[in-house]
Amino acid sequence: MSAIKPLEAVARDRVGKGAARAVRRQGNVPAVIYGGGKDPQAIAIDLIRTRTLIYAGGFKTTVFEIDAGGKKTRAIPRDFQLDPVSGVPLHVDFLRIVAGQTVTVEVPVHFEHEDAAPGIKKMGGTLNISKHTLELEVAPDQIPDAIVVDLTGREIGDAIHVSDIKIPAGTYTGEPTDSIANIVPPTVLGAEVEAEEAAIAEAQSTEAAEEKAEEEAETSDKGDEKKSDDKE
Structure with a gap:
């Protein structure tokens, strides 16, 4: 399961396009924490830290403990905007974590033991992946880092469905018959x-x-x- 990560922030009194531009000029990214039955909280987070977190992967499946002026809030990123040209983060939306709630997240699918799949290793088949992520409804503190698919023993023509694998936590939002991958000649x-x-x-x-x-x-x-x- 993903560990909770600390994230330093600064509370913002002003909101709007002008205020957001001012935040960016200071080397920060404007952000908002919403949900949990409370009013939205406008914050600013460090640009370099935000960019590193986003491009490291797993950003939208990580729970953060956001410290804004001594007030700590647990939240998970729901969305973010990047500059279409430079790729620089422009804004981040966080969802407050409330006890007992679940969140919907996209969890990456990892495939392992290709060398132990005769259809790939011996017959020269190719793993044709149809789903690189699975959407799960899961408790925030139980979000898996990844869903692992073991290819051991897989032959050419084998199809792997959601029902064929073990999901570590949460519930898949689609159908059990949904295809994840198959091995083709x-x-x-x-x-x-x-x-x-x-x-x-x-x-x-x-x-x-x-x-x-x-x-x-x-x-x-x-x-x-x-x-x-x-x-x-």
Whole structure:
């Protein structure tokens, strides 16, 4: 289970776009803690710390103990915004943790023991993953770091469904029959890749031919203009 992480913050008195811009100019990220039957609390958190946490992975499945001026609040990130160009964090929304409540989170799926899967190791099959995360409804202090799928003994043609694996805690929000992955013959994905590469090559060839035709037409037009000028 993910450990609770401390997070230093500063309480904010002002909110709004102007106040948020001022916070960012100071090297911080504006954030809000909401939920739990209490009024929203506006805070600011360090930009470098926030960026590190987000890009390290698992940010939205981690419970933080946020210390804003000595007032500590346990909360989990619900959403965050990044600058579309620079990727710098612009805003974070936190949800207060209340005793007895559950939260809905996306937990990553990890696959292990590929070497022990005959369909992959011996037959050259490929693991085709359809779900990289599973959405769970779980108590905040029971959020798994990951859901592990053991591939030992898996053969080509085997399909792995949610019902085939053990979920450490919480309840999966989808159906037990939902597919997580399957092992396909090496020629299946190979044929798809070859078809895609052929389509790309054909498109590039067509585009090149069109460009060449346009260039020849422009050259021809210029030649006709020059002949006309010479006659004059």
